[in-house]
Amino acid sequence: MAGQLSMAAAIVGAAEANEIGFLEEPVTALQLHIEAIRNLSIQTGVPIAKIEGVFSTGWSSELCEHLGIKPKYIDTTAVGGCSFEMHVHHAMAAIHAGIIDIALVSHGENGHSARKIGGGGAGNYGRGGGVASPAQEMTMAYGLGSAPSNYAHAMVRHMHRFGTTTEDFAHIAKVTRDWATLNPRAAMYSKKKHPFGGPITVEQVETSRLIAWPLTILHCCMVADHGGAVLVASPKVAAGLNTKPVWIAGAGESMGHSNMLEMDDFTATSAGISSTAAYTMAGLGPDDMEMAQLYDSFTITAAITAEMLGLAPRGEGHLLWKNGHAAPGGRLPINTNGGGLSFNHSGMYGMPLLIEAYRQLSGTAEDGINGDKGKQTSARTCVVNGTGGSLSTTATLVLVADD
Amino acid sequence: MSYPFPIPTPGTHTRPFWEGAKLGKLMLPRCQDCNRVHWYPRFLCPVCHSNNLEWVQASGEGRIHTYAVQHLAFGPWAKEAPFVTAYIDLNEGDRMLTVLRGVDPNKPQDIKIGARVRVEFEAANDDMHIPFWRVVED
Numbered sequence: 062m063a064g065q066l067s068m069a070a071a072i073v074g075a076a077e078a079n080e081i082g083f084l085e086e087p088v089t090a091l092q093l094h095i096e097a098i099r100n101l102s103i104q105t106g107v108p109i110a111k112i113e114g115v116f117s118t119g120w121s122s123e124l125c126e127h128l129g130i131k132p133k134y135i136d137t138t139a140v141g142g143c144s145f146e147m148h149v150h151h152a153m154a155a156i157h158a159g160i161i162d163i164a165l166v167s168h169g170e171n172g173h174s175a176r177k178i179g180g181g182g183a184g185n186y187g188r189g190g191g192v193a194s195p196a197q198e199m200t201m202a203y204g205l206g207s208a209p210s211n212y213a214h215a216m217v218r219h220m221h222r223f224g225t226t227t228e229d230f231a232h233i234a235k236v237t238r239d240w241a242t243l244n245p246r247a248a249m250y251s252k253k254k255h256p257f258g259g260p261i262t263v264e265q266v267e268t269s270r271l272i273a274w275p276l277t278i279l280h281c282c283m284v285a286d287h288g289g290a291v292l293v294a295s296p297k298v299a300a301g302l303n304t305k306p307v308w309i310a311g312a313g314e315s316m317g318h319s320n321m322l323e324m325d326d327f328t329a330t331s332a333g334i335s336s337t338a339a340y341t342m343a344g345l346g347p348d349d350m351e352m353a354q355l356y357d358s359f360t361i362t363a364a365i366t367a368e369m370l371g372l373a374p375r376g377e378g379h380l381l382w383k384n385g386h387a388a389p390g391g392r393l394p395i396n397t398n399g400g401g402l403s404f405n406h407s408g409m410y411g412m413p414l415l416i417e418a419y420r421q422l423s424g425t426a427e428d429g430i431n432g433d434k435g436k437q438t439s440a441r442t443c444v445v446n447g448t449g450g451s452l453s454t455t456a457t458l459v460l461v462a463d464d
Numbered sequence: 465m466s467y468p469f470p471i472p473t474p475g476t477h478t479r480p481f482w483e484g485a486k487l488g489k490l491m492l493p494r495c496q497d498c499n500r501v502h503w504y505p506r507f508l509c510p511v512c513h514s515n516n517l518e519w520v521q522a523s524g525e526g527r528i529h530t531y532a533v534q535h536l537a538f539g540p541w542a543k544e545a546p547f548v549t550a551y552i553d554l555n556e557g558d559r560m561l562t563v564l565r566g567v568d569p570n571k572p573q574d575i576k577i578g579a580r581v582r583v584e585f586e587a588a589n590d591d592m593h594i595p596f597w598r599v600v601e602d
């Protein structure tokens with residue numbers, strides 16, 4: 062396979078920030094990135110807007126936001142000084158695969174200035190302190206902190222634009238709990254397993270404790286412990302294994318913003334872009350999907366995502382749950398493990414999405430994990446969508462069962 | 465009583481905003497090539513990627529884009545809860561976050577998306593005056 066990648070891409074330009082060295086006027090790391098990128102654009106004649114893939118050590122979503130880039134490929138590999146060589150390698154693979162044509166690899170680090178002003182920038186993992194990113198600087202004064210404090214604004218905007226109600230979204234929590242009661246591994250499987258476990262009603266969702274109006278606590282995912290892993294292999298390797306393969310028919314990724322301040326449309330995420338890429342790669346569409354595993358950090362996240370994936374028209378995502386289509390026995394089962402709302406959510410829920418999709422499509426949901434069986438559906442195709450940040454980043458997979 | 469809430473540290477390129485705030489002026493970055501105002505302050509115009517940016521005094525008026533009521537907050541904001549946060553569509557374009565004033569957090573349905581708001585500044589200390597937005601009569 063290695064031979065295939067050879068000469069699949071080239072480095073076509075290289076530039077630096079305006080001033081480098083021991084700068085008298087301190088600069089932030091973000092500033093160094095941006096200057097170098099602008100100079101690279103001037104040098105190559107490639108407009109910044111034409112950049113499709115962004116590779117950096119943890120900075121990629123902030124760089125994209127700062128520059129207004131809606132990328133098709135994001136890489137934030139940060140393993141030390143050799144990361145940038147890896148970025149080139151990853152970019153070449155992405156280009157060879159036909160996902161992108163133009164990749165930016167960017168670096169900015171204010172090792173000298175940081176002694177005076179700190180790192181500067183949200184992407185500056187590991188340095189911390191000092192001057193914030195400009196987005197942080199202009200939002201930190203206003204008391205937002207937890208995820209629900211941000212996501213609540215999206216639900217209010219959705220209600221304003223589409224006439225939806227808190228009750229509409231409450232059905233998502235109720236139906237997702239119904240799935241959890243079929244999955245003994247779910248944290249909210251039963252009252253015996255958790256004092257607040259077992260079936261819930263729409264009214265209970267509506268009247269539970271307010272976290273960030275209009276989000277009550279039952280509109281919010283839990284914060285629990287979870288560990289998981291999946292193995293990805295070539296068709297040749299897969300053919301020699303005893304486990305059933307679930308084929309990755311399509312994949313796509315993008316991001317809309319890093320800070321919610323930059324969310325253009327509070328009722329839309331970049332899952333529209335990432336799912337279009339995934340469906341196109343797969344040669345399949347939303348109507349071909351027989352199941353969905355959707356990141357449900359909050360009920361509003363699941364509703365918007367269903368709309369972005371084309372599983373429902375804009376403003377009508379909640380109807381999949383309210384009308385029973387997403388429920389056990391429905392035509393489009395969604396979050397069959399009980400979701401982040403009622404199965405498990407440890408902070409980043411992407412892995413449980415993959416595990417449940419694999420179990421359903423490999424027909425092993427009832428085999429049990431650690432002795433606990435799940436509820437098997439008959440779906441042969443599944444769209445999986447992860448959402449990160451504050452409705453910021455998305456990645457979509459289209460998975461199909463083995464014939 | 466001293467200002468209890470987090471106070472931003474000015475960045476390397478946002479001084480004009482905070483200098484304006486001290487004088488009760490809302491200063492916004494504008495691109496001299498495409499004339500678009502943007503918020504938050506960039507090193508390059510996020511629309512056309514020009515670095516030919518300037519600061520202009522804004523009207524200090526806008527409208528509510530969306531809002532939420534924070535019942536669970538952290539740090540110094542915890543004992544303020546419930547309070548209303550909102551994203552403001554600026555008359556000049558783009559959007560700002562604020563803690564909204566002149567509204568009742570216990571009657572969220574009475575707050576109207578699209579309602580007119582005006583900026584005001586609160587002195588957190590001698591250098592830093594923080595902008596907040598208040599609902600005004602239409």
Ligand SMILES: [Zn+2]
Nearest residue numbers: 495498509512
């Ligand atoms: Zn411009």
